[in-house]
Amino acid sequence: xxxxxxxxxxxxxxxxxxxxxxxxxxxxxxxxxxxxxxxxxxxxxxxxxxxxxxxxxxxxxxxxxxxxxxxxxxxxxxxxxxxxxxxxxxxxxxxxxxxxxxxxxxxxxxxxxxxxxxxxxxxxxxxxxxxxxxxxxxxxxxxxxxxxxxxxxxxxxxxxxxxxxxxxxxxxxxxxxxxxxxxxxxxxxxxxxxxxxxxxxxxxxxxxxxxxxxxxxxxxxxxxxxxxxxxxxxxxxxxxxxxxxxxxxxxxxxxxxxxxxxxxxxxxxxxxxxxxxxxxxxxxxxxxxx
Amino acid sequence: xxxxxxxxxxxxxxxxxxxxxxxxxxxxxxxxxxxxxxxxxxxxxxxxxxxxxxxxxxxxxxxxxxxxxxxxxxxxxxxxxxxxxxxxxxxxxxxxxxxxxxxxxxxxxxxxxxxxxxxxxxxxxxxxxxxxxxxxxxxxxxxxxxxxxxxxxxxxxxxxxxxxxxxxxxxxxxxxxxxxxxxxxxxxxxxxxxxxxxxxxxxxxxxxxxxxxxxxxxxxxxxxxxxxxxxxxxxxxxxxxxxxxxxxxxxxxxxxxxxxxxxxxxxxxxxxxxxxxxxxxxxxxxxxxx
Numbered sequence: 342x343x344x345x346x347x348x349x350x351x352x353x354x355x356x357x358x359x360x361x362x363x364x365x366x367x368x369x370x371x372x373x374x375x376x377x378x379x380x381x382x383x384x385x386x387x388x389x390x391x392x393x394x395x396x397x398x399x400x401x402x403x404x405x406x407x408x409x410x411x412x413x414x415x416x417x418x419x420x421x422x423x424x425x426x427x428x429x430x431x432x433x434x435x436x437x438x439x440x441x442x443x444x445x446x447x448x449x450x451x452x453x454x455x456x457x458x459x460x461x462x463x464x465x466x467x468x469x470x471x472x473x474x475x476x477x478x479x480x481x482x483x484x485x486x487x488x489x490x491x492x493x494x495x496x497x498x499x500x501x502x503x504x505x506x507x508x509x510x511x512x513x514x515x516x517x518x519x520x521x522x523x524x525x526x527x528x529x530x531x532x533x534x535x536x537x538x539x540x541x542x543x544x545x546x547x548x549x550x551x552x553x554x555x556x557x558x559x560x561x562x563x564x565x566x567x568x569x570x571x572x573x574x575x576x577x578x579x580x581x582x583x584x585x586x587x588x589x590x591x592x593x594x595x596x597x598x599x600x601x602x603x604x605x606x607x608x609x610x611x612x613x614x615x616x617x618x619x620x621x622x623x624x625x626x627x628x629x630x631x
Numbered sequence: 632x633x634x635x636x637x638x639x640x641x642x643x644x645x646x647x648x649x650x651x652x653x654x655x656x657x658x659x660x661x662x663x664x665x666x667x668x669x670x671x672x673x674x675x676x677x678x679x680x681x682x683x684x685x686x687x688x689x690x691x692x693x694x695x696x697x698x699x700x701x702x703x704x705x706x707x708x709x710x711x712x713x714x715x716x717x718x719x720x721x722x723x724x725x726x727x728x729x730x731x732x733x734x735x736x737x738x739x740x741x742x743x744x745x746x747x748x749x750x751x752x753x754x755x756x757x758x759x760x761x762x763x764x765x766x767x768x769x770x771x772x773x774x775x776x777x778x779x780x781x782x783x784x785x786x787x788x789x790x791x792x793x794x795x796x797x798x799x800x801x802x803x804x805x806x807x808x809x810x811x812x813x814x815x816x817x818x819x820x821x822x823x824x825x826x827x828x829x830x831x832x833x834x835x836x837x838x839x840x841x842x843x844x845x846x847x848x849x850x851x852x853x854x855x856x857x858x859x860x861x862x863x864x865x866x867x868x869x870x871x872x873x874x875x876x877x878x879x880x881x882x883x884x885x886x887x888x889x890x891x892x893x894x895x896x897x898x899x900x901x902x903x904x905x906x907x908x909x910x911x912x913x914x915x916x917x918x919x920x921x
Contacts, residue, residue, distance in 0.1 A: 449802055509798075509904050514866060518860060
């Protein structure tokens with residue numbers, strides 16, 4: 342049984358879709374109420390939302406490793422991670438306050454409607470399969486780009502993030518807002534059906550998954566500064582195959598750089614603004630069936 | 632005669648096209664050298680560039696009013712405005728250090744390649760006409776949205792801003808980078824031809840101009856918080872006509888709001904991220920010939 346679900350928005354304060362969906366439901370929770378379980382909604386990073394920045398001191402969505410939670414420092418997001426862990430977790434416990442965390446994100450990359458899955462429970466995958474049957478445009482990225490899963494949703498036993506784009510930071514788009522909202526309601530409907538013991542055949546069918554393989558950094562000069570851009574022929578080509586010899590980057594002087602890696606992988610998160618400082622221009626993933 | 636031209640990038644620190652074009656030319660100034668005049672390039676807001684934010688304390692591109700320059704305060708951009716005024720101006724003087732300022736910007740709105748003109752000299756308009764003949768996709772917005780022209784380029788007797796979009800803040804796009812670069816070279820070629828006394832018939836032909844009429848704010852709740860978005864039917868429709876009854880906004884609850892103003896005006900800067908805090912969702916302009 343699912344007893345309690347949390348929907349978090351504004352984990353990154355400049356990703357406004359989640360910020361305003363949460364605001365909408367705080368004012369009027371009727372659309373997220375279901376009979377068989379409780380749903381809580383909250384703004385994960387209130388100070389970053391006020392500042393309309395991704396974060397104040399550090400990326401909140403990398404602040405939930407067991408080590409960091411056990412050794413909190415005084416940075417704002419470290420303190421907020423402890424609060425959220427106490428409120429929704431604690432991470433790794435048998436008795437967490439919530440069963441499932443849905444974290445709402447947006448991206449400047451052309452990721453369309455997608456799920457980022459790193460909290461790999463059976464229930465998580467059931468929910469993923471159900472949503473993919475409900476929304477055929479939805480794509481699934483199994484993320485393994487960090488040493489440990491330190492996302493917000495990792496403090497509950499089940500969960501994932503919704504990533505929607507392309508949309509600039511600090512911007513609301515009506516089309517993507519309502520598409521995200523609709524996915525949330527479908528997920529809540531799934532929990533309701535499951536709690537009632539209804540047969541849910543969609544939750545057992547295989548789904549296509551983009552399985553994380555590697556990160557690709559930007560070209561950089563001898564000082565470590567970026568001196569190239571995603572090639573115009575690769576821009577906006579998320580979930581598309583890349584082959585050796587395909588154009589990858591264009592340096593500021595116009596020189597082209599070509600892809601030389603494994604053939605047949607797909608590029609994801611191509612040219613996401615927040616990843617310039619993290620040191621990757623895109624990720625590579627293998628398309629598989631799960 | 633044009634003696635000296637300044638090209639400024641990073642006036643807004645998260646508009647990376649100008650930041651990296653300037654970086655490119657600082658490393659290798661050959662492409663911006665012309666025989667008959669000097670060109671200087673500089674990062675207008677170095678601290679905001681480091682932080683990858685629009686500004687640190689205030690919008691630098693609103694900090695050049697005569698009043699503010701005469702009464703500088705201690706905010707970072709106020710001090711930087713004084714420095715730039717000393718370096719490139721002083722504003723209003725008969726003998727400014729530079730004759731023309733080209734300021735490089737980007738926008739999250741679908742403005743394509745456009746010029747924002749507020750420094751209305753004969754030479755400015757000659758340059759506008761030349762560039763429009765050189766690049767037929769280029770569009771011209773005559774901006775009167777502020778009480779006084781307090782843009783960076785206002786400290787020289789002639790100048791304008793290049794605005795290119797749509798592009799998220801904090802992102803480089805190869806296609807827009809090279810299109811912007813090409814416009815800059817065309818402008819420098821124009822000054823060179825003019826200094827040589829060549830006939831430049833393109834500089835005298837009438838051009839279509841979008842002449843500023845008004846700002847339109849987002850729908851807001853009783854606390855003054857935004858509670859609506861640009862309607863999906865108006866999103867990305869920069870430079871397009873709006874008529875009474877056309878969909879304008881959609882509130883968070885899905886309710887539609889329709890345009891009720893003057894017929895036949897065009898919408899510009901639709902859903903620009905930086906203008907949420909300034910209180911406008913788009914601007915209205917009248918299409919005229921100048």
